[in-house]
Amino acid sequence: MARVSKYLERLYSILFACVFSSAFAQEPLNERFAREFAPFSKAAAEAAKEMEGTDLFLIAKEMDSAVPGRRGQVDDKRAARLYEAACAFMEAFACNNLGLMYEQGRGVIQEYARAADYYNQSCKGKDHRGCYNVGLMLLDGRGIEQDLLQAATNFRLACDGGLTSGCNELGVMLQNGIGLPQDERLAVALFRAACDDGLADGCGNLGFLVCQGRGVEQNQHEGTLLMRRACDSGEPNTQIHCERLSEKGLQ
Numbered sequence: 001m002a003r004v005s006k007y008l009e010r011l012y013s014i015l016f017a018c019v020f021s022s023a024f025a026q027e028p029l030n031e032r033f034a035r036e037f038a039p040f041s042k043a044a045a046e047a048a049k050e051m052e053g054t055d056l057f058l059i060a061k062e063m064d065s066a067v068p069g070r071r072g073q074v075d076d077k078r079a080a081r082l083y084e085a086a087c088a089f090m091e092a093f094a095c096n097n098l099g100l101m102y103e104q105g106r107g108v109i110q111e112y113a114r115a116a117d118y119y120n121q122s123c124k125g126k127d128h129r130g131c132y133n134v135g136l137m138l139l140d141g142r143g144i145e146q147d148l149l150q151a152a153t154n155f156r157l158a159c160d161g162g163l164t165s166g167c168n169e170l171g172v173m174l175q176n177g178i179g180l181p182q183d184e185r186l187a188v189a190l191f192r193a194a195c196d197d198g199l200a201d202g203c204g205n206l207g208f209l210v211c212q213g214r215g216v217e218q219n220q221h222e223g224t225l226l227m228r229r230a231c232d233s234g235e236p237n238t239q240i241h242c243e244r245l246s247e248k249g250l251q
Contacts, residue, residue, distance in 0.1 A: 053085075053086040053087070053088070053089025053090060053091025053094060054086070054091055055086075056082050056083075056085050056086035056089065056091070056094065057082075057083065057086040057091045057093055057094040057097075059072075059082055060078075060079045060080075060082035060083045060086060060094065060097070061079075061097075063075040063076070063078055063079040063082070064076065064079040064083075064097065064101075065079075065106065066097075066100065066101075066104075066106065075107075076101065076106045076107025076108075077107045077108070078107075079101070079107055080098060080101050080106075080107040080108045082094075083095075083097050083098035083101070084098055087118065087121060090125055091125075092121070092122045092123075092124075092125025092126060092127035092130065093122070093127050095118045095119070095121040095122035095125060095127070095130060096118070096119060096122035096127050096129045096130040096133065098118045099114075099115045099116070099117075099118035099119040099122060099130065099133060099134075100115070100133070102114045102115035102118060103115035103133075103137075103143075111143075112137065112142060112143020112144055113143065113144060115133075115137070115143070116134050116137050116138075116143070116144050118130075119131075119133045119134035119137070120134055123154065123157065126161070128157065128158040128161030128162065128163040128166065129158070129163060131154045131155075131157040131158040131161065131163075131166065132154065132155065132158040132163055132165055132166045132169070134154055135150075135151045135152075135153075135154030135155045135158065135166065135169065136151075136169070138150050138151035138154065139151040139169070139173075139178075148173070148178060148179025148180075149179055149180075151173075151179065152170060152173050152179055152180055154166075155167075155169045155170040155173070156170055159190065159193075164193055164194040164197040164199050164202065165194070165199060167190040167191075167193045167194045167202070168190065168191065168194040168199055168201055168202045168205065170190055171186075171187040171188075171190035171191045171194070171202070171205060172187070172205065174186050174187040174190065175187035175205070175209070175214075175215075183215075184209060184214045184215030184216075185215040185216070186215075187205075187209065187215055188206065188209055188210075188214075188215040188216045190202075191203075191205045191206035191209065192206055194206075195226065200229065200230040200233035200235040200238050201230060201235065201236075201237045201238055201241075203226045203227075203229045203230045204226065204227050204229070204230025204231070204238055204240070204241030204244075205230075206223075206226050207222070207223040207224065207225070207226025207227035207228075207229075207230065207241070208223065208227060208241070208244060209223070210222050210223035210226060211223030211224060211227070224245070227241045227244055227245055228241075228245060231245055
């Protein structure tokens with residue numbers, strides 16, 4: 001094992017050299033490995049083969065401009081190639097990140113259909129962010145055909161997997177009867193789960209229903225506090241809760 005670890009360290013150093021060198025920019029990753037490791041022993045070659053999707057994913061993250069706290073030099077094009085290689089190894093997190101790059105057009109040509117495909121691969125691999133992200137695309141019909149029922153299914157998968165932004169989105173659909181029969185009681189339960197997990201938008205949505213007594217016993221004081229928590233958070237999608245407080249003369 002010590003020899004394998006030694007050669008893996010050498011592999012990583014060569015990989016970084018490859019991805020950061022423009023001379024290797026267009027060369028397929030597997031061909032780079034084969035050529036660079038030719039002078040090394042059989043043990044080194046075997047160690048190289050043991051490199052799996054997780055390793056490639058971690059290296060790609062160091063170059064991805066959307067990843068906070070990265071330590072590597074930003075290079076979205078190379079990050080995308082490494083994510084693609086990692087996704088081929090069934091690394092679900094890499095599939096999701098590659099989907100984001102295709103949706104946003106970072107490091108690759110913007111292609112919504114490919115973004116949705118990678119999100120679906122991520123979702124099947126149990127990365128619930130992929131379920132949620134393709135759910136948003138299906139909900140809005142952004143770049144792909146709108147499918148409200150499938151969007152709700154994806155949000156449910158994300159919610160069941162512990163991603164409470166999925167619970168919140170499913171709650172909005174149930175609250176307003178979007179693609180599903182209206183069910184405000186269930187919407188309240190989903191918003192509460194999101195709020196308890198710290199999602200400010202979930203707190204605001206819950207507060208709105210609590211203030212109005214929709215799907216839950218009316219409580220103006222509690223509802224106002226929940227909406228104010230959302231408004232004060234400054235998080236994305238919470239401006240509507242500030243506007244609702246303003247309409248009530250409470251901001």
